Amino acid sequence: xxxxxxxxxxxxxxxxxxxxxxxxxxxxxxxxxxxxxxxxxxxxxxxxxxxxxxxxxxxxxxxxxxxxxxxxxxxxxxxxxxxxxxxxxxxxxxxxxxxxxxxxxxxxxxxxxxxxxxxxxxxxxxxxxxxxxxxxxxxxxxxxxxxxxxxxxxxxxxxxxxxxxxxxxxxxxxxxxxxxxxxxxxxxxxxxxxxxxxxxxxxxxxxxxxxxxxxxxxxxxxxxxxxxxxxxxxxxxxxxxxxxxxxxxxxxxxxxxxxxxxxxxxxxxxxxxxxxxxxxxxxxxxxxxxxxxxxxxxxxxxxxxxxxxxxxxxxxxxxxxxxxxxxxxxxxxxxxxxxxxxxxxxxxxxxxxxxxxxxxxxxxxxxxxxxxxxxxxxxxxxxxxxxxxxxxxxxxxxxx
Amino acid sequence: xxxxxxxxxxxxxxxxxxxxxxxxxxxxxxxxxxxxxxxxxxxxxxxxxxxxxxxxxxxxxxxxxxxxxxxxxxxxxxxxxxxxxxxxxxxxxxxxxxxxxxxxxxxxxxxxxxxxxxxxxxxxxxxxxxxxxxxxxxxxxxxxxxxxxxxxxxxxxxxxxxxxxxxxxxxxxxxxxxxxxxxxxxxxxxxxxxxxxxxxxxxxxxxxxxxxxxxxxxxxxxxxxxxxxxxxxxxxxxxxxxxxxxxxxxxxxxxxxxxxxxxxxxxxxxxxxxxxxxxxxxxxxxxxxxxxxxxxxxxxxxxxxxxxxxxxxxxxxxxxxxxxxxxxxxxxxxxxxxxxxxxxxxxxxxxxxxxxxxxxxxxxxxxxxxxxxxxxxxxxxxxxxxxxxxxx
Numbered sequence: 001x002x003x004x005x006x007x008x009x010x011x012x013x014x015x016x017x018x019x020x021x022x023x024x025x026x027x028x029x030x031x032x033x034x035x036x037x038x039x040x041x042x043x044x045x046x047x048x049x050x051x052x053x054x055x056x057x058x059x060x061x062x063x064x065x066x067x068x069x070x071x072x073x074x075x076x077x078x079x080x081x082x083x084x085x086x087x088x089x090x091x092x093x094x095x096x097x098x099x100x101x102x103x104x105x106x107x108x109x110x111x112x113x114x115x116x117x118x119x120x121x122x123x124x125x126x127x128x129x130x131x132x133x134x135x136x137x138x139x140x141x142x143x144x145x146x147x148x149x150x151x152x153x154x155x156x157x158x159x160x161x162x163x164x165x166x167x168x169x170x171x172x173x174x175x176x177x178x179x180x181x182x183x184x185x186x187x188x189x190x191x192x193x194x195x196x197x198x199x200x201x202x203x204x205x206x207x208x209x210x211x212x213x214x215x216x217x218x219x220x221x222x223x224x225x226x227x228x229x230x231x232x233x234x235x236x237x238x239x240x241x242x243x244x245x246x247x248x249x250x251x252x253x254x255x256x257x258x259x260x261x262x263x264x265x266x267x268x269x270x271x272x273x274x275x276x277x278x279x280x281x282x283x284x285x286x287x288x289x290x291x292x293x294x295x296x297x298x299x300x301x302x303x304x305x306x307x308x309x310x311x312x313x314x315x316x317x318x319x320x321x322x323x324x325x326x327x328x329x330x331x332x333x334x335x336x337x338x339x340x341x342x343x344x345x346x347x348x349x350x351x352x353x354x355x356x357x358x359x360x361x362x363x364x365x366x367x368x369x370x371x372x373x374x375x376x377x378x379x380x381x382x383x384x385x386x387x388x389x390x391x392x393x394x395x396x397x398x399x400x
Numbered sequence: 401x402x403x404x405x406x407x408x409x410x411x412x413x414x415x416x417x418x419x420x421x422x423x424x425x426x427x428x429x430x431x432x433x434x435x436x437x438x439x440x441x442x443x444x445x446x447x448x449x450x451x452x453x454x455x456x457x458x459x460x461x462x463x464x465x466x467x468x469x470x471x472x473x474x475x476x477x478x479x480x481x482x483x484x485x486x487x488x489x490x491x492x493x494x495x496x497x498x499x500x501x502x503x504x505x506x507x508x509x510x511x512x513x514x515x516x517x518x519x520x521x522x523x524x525x526x527x528x529x530x531x532x533x534x535x536x537x538x539x540x541x542x543x544x545x546x547x548x549x550x551x552x553x554x555x556x557x558x559x560x561x562x563x564x565x566x567x568x569x570x571x572x573x574x575x576x577x578x579x580x581x582x583x584x585x586x587x588x589x590x591x592x593x594x595x596x597x598x599x600x601x602x603x604x605x606x607x608x609x610x611x612x613x614x615x616x617x618x619x620x621x622x623x624x625x626x627x628x629x630x631x632x633x634x635x636x637x638x639x640x641x642x643x644x645x646x647x648x649x650x651x652x653x654x655x656x657x658x659x660x661x662x663x664x665x666x667x668x669x670x671x672x673x674x675x676x677x678x679x680x681x682x683x684x685x686x687x688x689x690x691x692x693x694x695x696x697x698x699x700x701x702x703x704x705x706x707x708x709x710x711x712x713x714x715x716x717x718x719x720x721x722x723x724x725x726x727x728x729x730x731x732x733x734x735x736x737x738x739x740x741x742x743x744x745x746x747x748x749x750x751x752x753x754x755x756x757x758x759x760x761x762x763x764x765x766x767x768x769x770x771x772x773x774x775x776x777x778x779x780x781x782x783x784x785x786x787x788x789x790x791x792x
Binding site: 145146148149232253260262263264 | 547623659660661
């Protein structure tokens with residue numbers, strides 16, 4: 001049995017993503033987990049996790065209270081005086097950095113896990129000193145897009161990557177992209193797939209193919225989601241006289257999508273729906289015939305994992321980590337990115353499939369998710385990455 | 401005659417269209433005044449009246465309010481007329497007070513025509529022209545008719561009730577306005593954008609592609625300009641073995657989207673983002689390019705294509721909105737169905753395989769047509785006519 005660790009989880013905010021929430025809940029059982037943040041608004045704290053404020057971005061009063069509190073605790077008169085001076089001059093960033101240093105000193109973490117490449121800048125000093133190992137989660141947009149369209153970002157990451165002790169990615173594809181920034185034989189790269197509480201995802205059985213077809217997409221609107229391609233797909237389906245209805249949950253109010261629907265004459269075939277609570281999303285997933293995932297870029301889309309767990313067949317582009325999840329014709333169907341026609345062909349082929357073929361895919365998809373995306377598996381794999389990081393980090397230090 | 405033009409901000413130095421319109425009107429004895437939300441130091445052609453400020457600070461806002469209402473006292477009768485008109489429209493009192501404040505700069509205006517530079521600018525000020533005893537004119541821009549009413553159906557009902565005359569830059573936008581409720585009884589006038597031919601002199605182009613083939617587009621980096629579809633077409637050409645450079649002039653909030661498409665489609669080395677350029681540099685870049693592309697999802701008319709044609713560039717455009725009126729397919733350039741990168745790639749390939757004589761013929765047609773039909777002189781006469789028409 002390995003020793004319990006002091007783990008800092010950092011994404012800049014107390015309000016962490018569903019993925020991080022599930023991870024820290026699992027880690028909290030054996031380890032001391034700290035979430036540090038500038039954004040302190042949070043309705044439901046996770047049990048067993050300690051939330052540590054770094055100086056609120058929302059409330060000036062709380063910012064001053066937190067900052068002065070840490071300065072007083074340090075006991076240094078000089079520091080207190082300097083803090084008051086900085087407070088008057090409004091040097092917020094500098095004070096937040098001071099708070100972070102104080103918190104790091106008092107927690108004495110064994111490991112610091114940064115959730116996004118964009119937060120590296122807060123830990124430059126830690127990385128320079130190399131006293132505490134830092135694990136970085138590589139993410140879809142931050143790793144697949146930004147470094148390759150903003151040369152300064154690429155250079156920045158290339159500079160700091162060698163100082164990061166361990167890399168977590170949600171797909172193998174992300175590892176490949178991360179390696180384009182910096183690669184080395186000693187680089188510690190691990191895939192830890194997103195974990196779902198699968199007991200909450202009841203497999204929908206029986207499944208009936210609705211007439212007309214009910215196509216569904218779920219997710220906020222962003223260009224990388226490729227909804228513009230999905231609407232082109234709808235246009236082709238309409239031209240080919242395939243009866244269908246397509247709903248985009250999370251698409252309401254988007255100007256581009258509204259324009260395209262009107263311009264392509266799809267007012268009767270497409271509905272843009274606002275954000276819905278998870279229960280309602282699941283209900284719609286149970287009713288739908290097929291999930292369309294038209295993204296041009298993804299780390300590994302959670303919505304696909306969820307649909308597969310619920311028994312909703314998925315037709316997806318081959319972006320990011322999707323091929324690690326869907327084998328075409330086995331656990332779902334895959335088409336190339338940016339190809340509306342291929343997606344339309346995919347829908348038509350799906351519509352012509354015998355019920356038993358669809359059933360086989362649904363069952364295989366659920367099995368795949370159970371195998372690759374269990375919550376326990378995720379927590380264990382992350383723990384494993386932390387211990388590997390610690391051992392290679394201390395080994396490196398000894399050899400230096 | 402006095403004309404008040406309402407815009408969100410004074411036209412920038414490169415917006416030759418507006419500047420030449422204002423200059424031309426002034427030369428013909430018309431007094432022009434601009435009503436804008438912001439001032440801008442580089443604009444000195446005519447006086448600018450700035451709209452009342454809106455502050456988040458309630459105390460400051462109260463001060464602004466009091467100041468504006470005091471300044472409005474000499475215009476009491478105008479304000480009363482305005483309030484009566486708004487009451488007749490069943491506007492709530494709270495709204496009326498707000499509207500009086502926001503329209504204070506317009507209520508003080510002494511003009512014969514109040515011309516709103518685009519339809520969305522007129523929203524909330526529909527009854528102002530009548531209150532100040534002026535005629536109301538409105539121009540349409542692409543966004544006014546294509547995007548905004550989709551989001552807010554019925555948004556122009558009140559505008560149609562009060563507008564005296566409508567200016568459109570293309571038949572397409574007028575058609576859309578009618579779909580959005582513009583009644584046939586309102587007089588309309590189509591005055592297309594124009595090019596100052598002095599600036600865009602046509603040089604005889606050499607169509608021999610000696611070393612590097614260059615495509616070019618001038619566009620805001622925004623989805624409506626269809627740059628991603630253009631890149632998809634160019635990726636097809638690259639696959640077929642064509643070597644080229646694609647230059648994009650313009651900036652915008654969707655740089656990431658377009659740059660990522662270029663990266664993902666394997667065109668990172670072919671695509672150059674030139675950013676926003678001064679007018680002379682745009683011309684220089686256009687001169688060096690072989691084919692001008694404008695594969696938009698929507699356009700009201702598109703000045704950039706007009707300028708490219710004036711220079712005798714070979715233009716390939718989509719059939720979105722007013723573009724098919726701007727470029728005559730097979731005569732002054734080529735028009736391709738929108739949203740179809742394969743069709744665009746095919747058309748580009750066809751043009752590349754044309755003989756130099758064929759290319760020169762189209763180029764000549766394009767610049768001649770712009771000179772004949774889209775000259776600023778002609779446009780100015782049309783505008784003078786627009787305002788003279790007192791029967792409107």
